Amino acid sequence: MSLANVSIKRPIFITSVIIAILAAGIAGFKAMSVDLYPDVSIPVVSVQTVYPGAGPEEIENLISRPIEDNVSTISGIKRLTSRNLEGVSMVIVEFQSTVEAKDAEQQVRDKINLTKPNLPDDIEEPVIKKFDPADSPIMMLALSAKDIGDAKLYDIADRYVKPRLEQVNNVGAIEIVGGRKREVHVILDRQKLKAREISVGQVAAQIGASGENIPSGKVNKGDQELIFRGLGEFRSVPEVADTLVNLYGNEVPTRVADLGTVVDTLEDEKTRSFFEGDKVIVLQVFRQAGSNTLSVTDDIKKQLVKIEPELSQLEGTPQLQVVIDSSRVIRNNVADVYETIIIGIILTVITVFFFLGSMRSTLITALSLPVSLIGAFALMKFAGFSINVVSLLALTLAVGLLIDDAIVVIENIYRRMELGENSLEGAEKGTSEIQMAVFAITLVVIAVFVPVAMMTGIVGQFLKQFGLTVAISMAISLFVALTIIPMLAAYFGGDGHGAHGKQHKPHGLYEKTIGRMLRGFDRFQTWLENVYENMLEWSLRHTRLTIAGTFVVFALSIYTVAHVPSEFIPDDDSxxxxxxxxxxxxxxxxxxxxxxxxxxxxxxxxxxxxxxxxxxxxxxxxxxxxxxxxxxxxxxxxxxxxxxxxxxxxxxxxxxxxxxxxxxYDTSGGMQAQPITLNLLSPNPEALAKAADQVFERLKNDPRVKDPNTNYRTGKPEMQVRLKPGAAKEYGINTSTMGVELRAQVEGLTTAKFREMGREYDVRVRLKDDQRDLQKDFKNIYVPNINRKLVRLSDIANGEVVAGPASIERQDRSRYVQLTASVAPGVGLSEVVNDLVKSMTTGDTKLPVDVRYSFAGDAENMQELAGSAVLAIIFGTLCVYLILASLYESFITPITILVALPLALSGAFLGLFITGKTINLFAILGLFMLIGVAGKNGILLVDFTKQLMDQGIDRTTALIRAGRTRLRPILMTSFALIAGTLPIAIGLNPASRTRTSMGVAIVAGVLLSTILTLIVVPALFVYVDRFRVWANNYGARFTSHEKSGAAPTASQHQEEKEIETVQPAIVNSNASEPTEA
Missing domain, CATH: 3.30.70.1430 (Multidrug efflux transporter AcrB pore domain)
Known part of the structure; x- marks a missing residue:
């Protein structure tokens, strides 16, 4: 018993199933998270290590290299990069998308623990976080207050606001930019130090030793324990000044105050922030890799509501202002897609109403939309999808498809009812007659996206959610079309289409307006059917000319592909x-x-x-x-x-x-990288610098390129001090001792903490500001030897001012230079990238053998998109072919239907070319949709033609009758899809204009494929069916002759005669069609 029979005989059961689908869909919708795009975040772990005073080369050799050597042994790493700046090492480990973020973080943490013994002793503790510092913050907050000074404002940001925000779930990091924290400076005088034979490092060590709390142990005293501690931490500035450094001469104590001054001040200013001209502190909120942007920002806002009343009670009445909120863009885009879905549904239902001519049949047909759309959310939630622009766009485009199955079923049911069958009989037979074609249409659309679901990487994640969302909704719509549609048509369908039922004289406002429009539209359909029948008869008489004309159109579209610019994701107007x-x-x-x-x-x-x-x-x-x-x-x-x-x-x-x-500025929390991001890598610094300069010059001279930039900078003044040969042995000094002392004199050492009101502040020890210039005072600088005796620096070392690197970038354990640029409006990204690759491989900027290149950002994604899309289209087409071959039990018949695929793609490319749109991710999604729907018109034509031929009707008559009968459902389904897609193609507001290329590709592809399919598929069917008959007969004759040596039978003579008739007809397609036996 078919689904249609079950639904008609058991309406309560089917109704209950539909209600359950709706309930599950609503529950899934409420439980799904919301984001701008699918979660394509790659697991990223960053390791930040601070080494104050160290230059980029020291950072690279002493910190980044050891960390890279250990971390690189972890499996599943996609890319390992490091950034080496003055005083900071940032190692970024990017994993394959299949690696769990938590596992990745733990593995990196374990490797860092193994590396610590090999790192310098005086580095700060490495900070390991599960976020990519290359991401842009998802929120920016500006903290300001009235007349309280930088130190107090920074304390509020660092010790009050920041910890409260870090408590929010999935916050990756809170970075403070601007402001300065309080710091106690011990300012020493070089002459006083020399007079007492004391170095800056020795003073810092004594301050550190005096300012520690040392646990002394514990003892048991009967029924309780007593713990002993030696307390020495500083609780006031005078305590620091009174610290004993050593005993000088006849045991005269030397205190810090004897060697300089102690000042309660601020740390050196390294950053500044301004909002509307006013100095503020900016708190940048980064999300953890893989977390949901919208939920994080919502939780941050809830936390701010709790913080603000408490801030208002503090000195200066601090205020927090949200400057950047990425959730605004996400909400605007998601709301826009919701609006597009609603408008698409309305336009689709109106289109169906005009074709069906009956409010009752339109409502029955339209019922498939909410059931399919809402029911899809249940399976989307089960698959782990989110509500985002891509998944909602899939539902938007599916609106026209979801109603297709219902249209085909209801139209065939009413066609049989108009022939005299009652509603029950018409519903049962009409559904049974068309269910193979409906099943084929749905299965073909679903099959296209099977290869897409198996794709990996960033592009694969985008296409996966799009494809599977369409497939899920289509599967539900098929169930609805074969169950609830025939059930409703059987019990509530009336006598058929309004326009084909009994004719009434116009009365009432409805009949005089909408009724008159419907009758006029029905007359137009009848006229169109007559015109199409004449065109079809002509094309069947001139099949060669018809196919040749179609080939010209296809060739023209292929030519336009080269002139359509490409990009990864279109620029949005944020x-x-x-x-x-x-x-x-x-x-x-x-x-x-x-x-x-x-x-x-x-x-x-x-x-x-x-x-x-x-x-x-x-x-x-x-x-x-x-x-x-x-x-x-x-x-x-x-x-x-x-x-x-x-x-x-x-x-x-x-x-x-x-x-x-x-x-x-990417407010979605994604990268702010330029579309063109090129990395040049080499173990040879000289060859790398030369190659980078050549490629950079080429980018600057290319008029298609905007804002070329490079991260390679030279010329930062750097004074390098090197020990003289033999100095270590003669004076008893080594590079480590000298380096630590010089850093203490210039940068200063923070060996102790100053505690006040429960808060800790650094105590920094260094020379006076006018004595910290090593170049100016080189001959007056002294450093201690191994016996703690001071030695003149100029006696043991040479100083030289050179141009050192401002930063050193590394990727996959080699140095690299990154070149970035954007493209001019109207210029394709792939065009510029392909020319650049050609130039670096065989052109004027050919790279040496020890320099290699790789692309990142949009350029990398575009290359991945192009390769993945081609493979997915090939495998999708193969799946469609195999399904059709299985359904029709023929490897030849599906060729007729598949001819619609290149026609649809031709229309898409022509549409993009004419409207000036680009080939991008959204356009590719549209192409996949076209592959799934392009063959549906051919299926309707071929399926009904074969049914008629099976009844004994000759091929030409069957084609003409099938074309006229199926013209209305073909036009209805095509224009329903166009109506549902039209809001996307138009771009109703700034948020939706980035996706117009998808709508244009689908509308143009469906239009051209529908028009040409109605003409070229019947013409091609003549050739394909003749070949099928010839192949079947030839195979039958060969088999029969092999099995016996007997003379051919009379029926075999008849088959041979038919073959002789068919073979010349294949050569001369304009000849009259032979009559088949």
């Missing part, structure tokens, strides 16, 4: 723009602040700018770098892209001095 400045290495914080003021003045002149947020120095204290975040007004007159181009022109005069880079 209203946020990022500007980065990078001055020459060695520029001071004050000089960078001056440059920021000049640039920010130009930015604020634009009336479309709402505010700007400035951070100088960043989280790593790079004084020559600054970031400016520009927020445009919601009522702006220009798009973000237009503003970026305008701002580039306005800042053109600062290119040489400030190197301004204007780019989009």
């Amino acid at each position: 209203g946020e723009v990022a500007v980065t400045l990078e001055l020459a290495p060695g520029a001071s914080l004050d000089r960078t602040a001056q440059a920021v003021d000049e640039v920010n003045t130009i930015i604020k002149k634009n009336s479309d700018v709402e505010f700007s947020l400035v951070t100088i120095g960043g989280v790593y204290g790079e004084a020559n770098k600054a970031d400016i975040l520009v927020k445009l007004k919601p009522t702006r007159k220009i798009t973000s892209l237009m503003y970026r181009d305008q701002l580039r022109q306005e800042l053109a005069g600062f290119v040489e001095e400030y190197n301004p880079i204007v780019k989009k």
